[in-house]
Amino acid sequence: xxxxxxxxxxxxxxxxxxxxxxxxxxxxxxxxxxxxxxxxxxxxxxxxxxxxxxxxxxxxxxxxxxxxxxxxxxxxxxxxxxxxxxxxxxxxxxxxxxxxxxxxxxxxxxxxxxxxxxxxxxxxxxxxxxxxxxxxxxxxxxxxxxxxxxxxxxxxxxxxxxxxxxxx
Numbered sequence: 001x002x003x004x005x006x007x008x009x010x011x012x013x014x015x016x017x018x019x020x021x022x023x024x025x026x027x028x029x030x031x032x033x034x035x036x037x038x039x040x041x042x043x044x045x046x047x048x049x050x051x052x053x054x055x056x057x058x059x060x061x062x063x064x065x066x067x068x069x070x071x072x073x074x075x076x077x078x079x080x081x082x083x084x085x086x087x088x089x090x091x092x093x094x095x096x097x098x099x100x101x102x103x104x105x106x107x108x109x110x111x112x113x114x115x116x117x118x119x120x121x122x123x124x125x126x127x128x129x130x131x132x133x134x135x136x137x138x139x140x141x142x143x144x145x146x147x148x149x150x151x152x153x154x155x156x157x158x159x160x161x162x163x164x165x166x167x168x
Contacts, residue, residue: 026107
């Protein structure tokens, strides 16, 4: 059992997901909580890599004008193309919030932006919540996670995989 965990952890830690090229998707979903995530989403939206963007997990007190100022983005971009999701408090609720947002739109492809060490679990949660016809592409923000962070995230990933297998 320990050997399986170690081999799985080696795969998890050494082959972290990578940033994606600038390919076009219908929508972008950014999960809050890590440096570079929102910056990446805004940059892609500004160059036309998607029609709209959801930032999932935004605090209720944050206003669009504040985010625009913080990230140096035009306010018009927030007015036309960015939705602030305020319901999510963790990765699982990010997935539920995202699925609801996508259900109200007719998008076939969505780009998920989160940190490299968080991508596998976030994608697992989102795949479970999304309808089968939506294509999910991963766009990881590169980071330098500590060993402790990787172990913690790998264990969370394993627990969510196990829960998914038994239908939880």
